[in-house]
Amino acid sequence: MIDFDLGDELELLRSTAQQFAADHLRPALRDHESARQISQPAHAAFAEIGFAALECPESLGGSALGSLARCLMMEELAAADPGAALALDRLGAALYPIAEMGGDEALERFARPVLDTPDTRAALVWCGEGARAQTLRSGDRISGFVPWVPSDRVDLLLLLDERGCSIVHENIRCESLRGGGLRAAGAAELHLDDAPVAAHLEGEAAAGRALARARLYVTALLVGVMRESAEFSRQYALDRVAFGRPIAHHQGLAFLIADMATAVDAARVLLWEAAVRRDDAQANGLATHEQAAEAAATAFAEAAEQSLFVTPNGVQILGGHGFMQDYPVEKMMREARSLSLLLGGVDLAREHAARDLVVHEGPVALTLEAPP
Amino acid sequence: MNLVIDGPTRERLDSVRAIGESQIRPVGIEADRLGRPVPPDHPFFEMLVKVGLGRTRWDGKAEADRAAASSSSGASTPKLGASRGQLAVAEETSYWDRGVAVAFPGPGLGDPPISSMGTPDQKERFLGRFLNPDRPMWGSFAMTEPGAGSDVAGIQTTAHKDGDSWILHGAKSFAAHASRAEWIVVWATVDRSLGRDGHRAFVVERGTPGLGDFVVERKMGLKAYESTSFTLSDCRVPSANLLGGEDYYARKAGFKGAMKSFNATRPLVAAMAVGIGRAALDSAVVFARENDLLGQVRVRDRLERTRRRLRAARLLCWRAAWLADYGRPNILEASMSKAFAPSVAFEAASLGMELLGEVGGRGDHLIEKLFRDVKAMDIVEGTGQIQRVVMARQLVRLPRD
Numbered sequence: 001m002i003d004f005d006l007g008d009e010l011e012l013l014r015s016t017a018q019q020f021a022a023d024h025l026r027p028a029l030r031d032h033e034s035a036r037q038i039s040q041p042a043h044a045a046f047a048e049i050g051f052a053a054l055e056c057p058e059s060l061g062g063s064a065l066g067s068l069a070r071c072l073m074m075e076e077l078a079a080a081d082p083g084a085a086l087a088l089d090r091l092g093a094a095l096y097p098i099a100e101m102g103g104d105e106a107l108e109r110f111a112r113p114v115l116d117t118p119d120t121r122a123a124l125v126w127c128g129e130g131a132r133a134q135t136l137r138s139g140d141r142i143s144g145f146v147p148w149v150p151s152d153r154v155d156l157l158l159l160l161d162e163r164g165c166s167i168v169h170e171n172i173r174c175e176s177l178r179g180g181g182l183r184a185a186g187a188a189e190l191h192l193d194d195a196p197v198a199a200h201l202e203g204e205a206a207a208g209r210a211l212a213r214a215r216l217y218v219t220a221l222l223v224g225v226m227r228e229s230a231e232f233s234r235q236y237a238l239d240r241v242a243f244g245r246p247i248a249h250h251q252g253l254a255f256l257i258a259d260m261a262t263a264v265d266a267a268r269v270l271l272w273e274a275a276v277r278r279d280d281a282q283a284n285g286l287a288t289h290e291q292a293a294e295a296a297a298t299a300f301a302e303a304a305e306q307s308l309f310v311t312p313n314g315v316q317i318l319g320g321h322g323f324m325q326d327y328p329v330e331k332m333m334r335e336a337r338s339l340s341l342l343l344g345g346v347d348l349a350r351e352h353a354a355r356d357l358v359v360h361e362g363p364v365a366l367t368l369e370a371p372p
Numbered sequence: 373m374n375l376v377i378d379g380p381t382r383e384r385l386d387s388v389r390a391i392g393e394s395q396i397r398p399v400g401i402e403a404d405r406l407g408r409p410v411p412p413d414h415p416f417f418e419m420l421v422k423v424g425l426g427r428t429r430w431d432g433k434a435e436a437d438r439a440a441a442s443s444s445s446g447a448s449t450p451k452l453g454a455s456r457g458q459l460a461v462a463e464e465t466s467y468w469d470r471g472v473a474v475a476f477p478g479p480g481l482g483d484p485p486i487s488s489m490g491t492p493d494q495k496e497r498f499l500g501r502f503l504n505p506d507r508p509m510w511g512s513f514a515m516t517e518p519g520a521g522s523d524v525a526g527i528q529t530t531a532h533k534d535g536d537s538w539i540l541h542g543a544k545s546f547a548a549h550a551s552r553a554e555w556i557v558v559w560a561t562v563d564r565s566l567g568r569d570g571h572r573a574f575v576v577e578r579g580t581p582g583l584g585d586f587v588v589e590r591k592m593g594l595k596a597y598e599s600t601s602f603t604l605s606d607c608r609v610p611s612a613n614l615l616g617g618e619d620y621y622a623r624k625a626g627f628k629g630a631m632k633s634f635n636a637t638r639p640l641v642a643a644m645a646v647g648i649g650r651a652a653l654d655s656a657v658v659f660a661r662e663n664d665l666l667g668q669v670r671v672r673d674r675l676e677r678t679r680r681r682l683r684a685a686r687l688l689c690w691r692a693a694w695l696a697d698y699g700r701p702n703i704l705e706a707s708m709s710k711a712f713a714p715s716v717a718f719e720a721a722s723l724g725m726e727l728l729g730e731v732g733g734r735g736d737h738l739i740e741k742l743f744r745d746v747k748a749m750d751i752v753e754g755t756g757q758i759q760r761v762v763m764a765r766q767l768v769r770l771p772r773d
Contacts (some may be wrong), residue, residue, distance in 0.1 A: 001377075237768060254768060255757075298683065305677075361661070364650065368377065369381075
């Protein structure tokens with residue numbers, strides 16, 4: 001029956017991530033942002049805990065955990081600093097196209113060097129419908145331009161579209177950018193001038209699965225950052241007194257705070273559902289991969305919309321202070337906006353989420369039901 | 373974590389679906405067209421009773437047996453999964469017709485207060501007949517007054533003790549089933565200056581002298597069930613009908629009794645809103661497909677958003693019910709689901725109307741009916757604003773004054 005209990009293993013993972021964030025990320029929020037990199041002790045602790053290879057197969061030194069585990073972990077890290085989460089998780093969502101389309105051999109060849117070599121970074125860039133990246137592949141060479149990736153360097157580049165994925169790890173020229181949000185992870189534009197394509201992986205279904213998993217990854221970051229914005233501004237509203245009482249006790253703000261809490265939870269339950277669908281599709285066939293992909297696109301769209309309600313209101317509640325960089329809420333607003341630009345952005349997610357509405361006839365299903 | 377509706381629940385949903393299209397929805401459309409509640413002698417109600425509906429959730433003697441068995445604590449163990457199962461059925465029934473779902477025979481909103489506050493004798497007297505009814509019967513619940521809606525603490529109906537009975541005096545509004553009910557749970561105050569502490573609940577039986585002036589209100593939607601106003605004119609009620617007996621109120625649990633029953637039903641009412649919204653969405657998608665609107669990005673986007681929000685609303689309802697099933701606090705989550713779902717469901721119906729275009733203006737399309745029906749969901753069982761007050765008490769300790 002419907003049950004939201006995470007179980008001991010996932011609760012432990014969540015609290016571990018929470019503790020890591022409290023120890024290493026939260027106190028250094030602005031330092032990481034201005035330095036555009038994460039302290040070495042934080043990197044060491046991240047590797048030590050085994051966060052990086054959470055979803056990797058055991059052959060790669062991973063824990064072979066699923067999407068729900070990954071989402072819980074990323075939410076906790078992003079609640080402290082989503083830019084730092086991207087910087088620490090150096091392979092990140094680039095894992096998914098390799099795993100879905102290339103299998104163990106490709107993981108060994110492309111993922112392992114990033115996992116094993118400190119300071120290297122991988123990037124996943126959407127090049128399909130609606131992409132702002134422009135790439136042109138001819139045979140085993142590729143040229144093009146990517147306007148922004150949240151990284152100062154790219155050692156492994158995955159160019160994903162609807163049909164497959166090109167993997168590039170040479171001749172990637174990065175030009176550093178100031179970056180709008182997520183600066184702790186860095187920011188660069190990428191130029192490819194006749195760069196060699198190390199591998200080109202084909203498969204529409206697998207490309208769809210990879211995109212879906214990447215969307216879960218970014219959605220978890222969005223949920224984390226908006227949760228923190230809602231929480232920080234809630235606390236602030238209790239401390240700040242105006243007109244003789246905490247501003248939280250003026251109904252205009254009390255209702256807004258309630259709506260922000262609802263927005264965060266609405267996004268989170270859709271994220272959980274999508275993650276569970278993906279794990280079900282992978283493990284026991286309770287859901288299909290098409291259902292999982294639709295759920296992931298749905299969750300991404302919801303998290304993007306709700307974060308753009310929550311995080312600007314986080315700034316609003318702090319008023320003038322919210323606009324100043326002494327407080328973290330302005331950073332959260334920038335980062336929520338930046339995150340939802342990734343992977344083709346919100347419009348593409350809406351389009352993918354709506355795909356089955358167009359195709360399938362009969363009643364619209366909101367939840368899966370056990371087969372008879 | 374498990375987010376699949378299990379087999380037994382799916383079977384219950386299937387049984388609702390079996391009568392949903394053929395009976396529940398047509399009966400609702402008929403009542404809407406005729407502009408009157410489904411009459412108590414409608415064959416549909418007879419059929420429901422025959423298939424075992426219209427019963428109390430109180431399990432009669434089984435409860436007494438359990439209490440005797442667990443002599444140490446005496447605490448009754450909740451039926452695991454009960455809230456979630458109830459939620460699923462409520463949503464599905466409302467999908468077919470929310471008004472008819474409310475009109476179903478049974479003790480209705482009177483069930484929770486009697487089964488939670490009532491003495492063993494009162495449960496037997498008032499709920500016993502609903503254990504295995506041989507004809508459609510209704511119970512009713514009357515808190516709201518002409519001048520006291522959300523502010524339930526402000527009720528004006530008075531109760532005075534007189535020998536071995538109580539004299540009730542006042543007026544009640546919008547009580548479902550009141551004119552056809554076997555009894556009505558009536559909330560009154562023994563002393564207005566005491567606020568909530570002065571509240572008492574009485575079971576007023578049909579035909580009690582002084583109970584009368586029933587007016588079945590005319591509504592915008594949800595016409596299938598009666599929302600009835602009535603008066604209590606020096607209405608004499610035996611002391612044995614004071615719900616819970618005098619001891620219960622000596623423990624100052626009066627108001628909490630009412631609020632407890634509300635709190636248990638919030639996710640349920642939110643789920644009903646999801647059901648209405650889902651009906652509107654399904655109908656809107658069918659219309660859009662038949663009229664070649666699905667090729668438009670603007671249409672697809674809004675349908676997608678509507679489904680997404682309904683899905684989130686449903687999950688928020690499930691979460692609140694799941695907490696309730698494990699006896700964990702759910703005040704914030706219950707109110708969150710109730711604050712969220714009705715507005716999402718309204719959007720679904722409103723979008724449906726928009727896609728219909730002028731077809732929606734005719735007044736004969738299902739979506740047009742749902743558009744009128746759904747608005748009530750943001751008002752009953754605590755308005756959206758009251759839910760936000762409740763949430764703010766949890767989130768920022770919003771003071772009660």
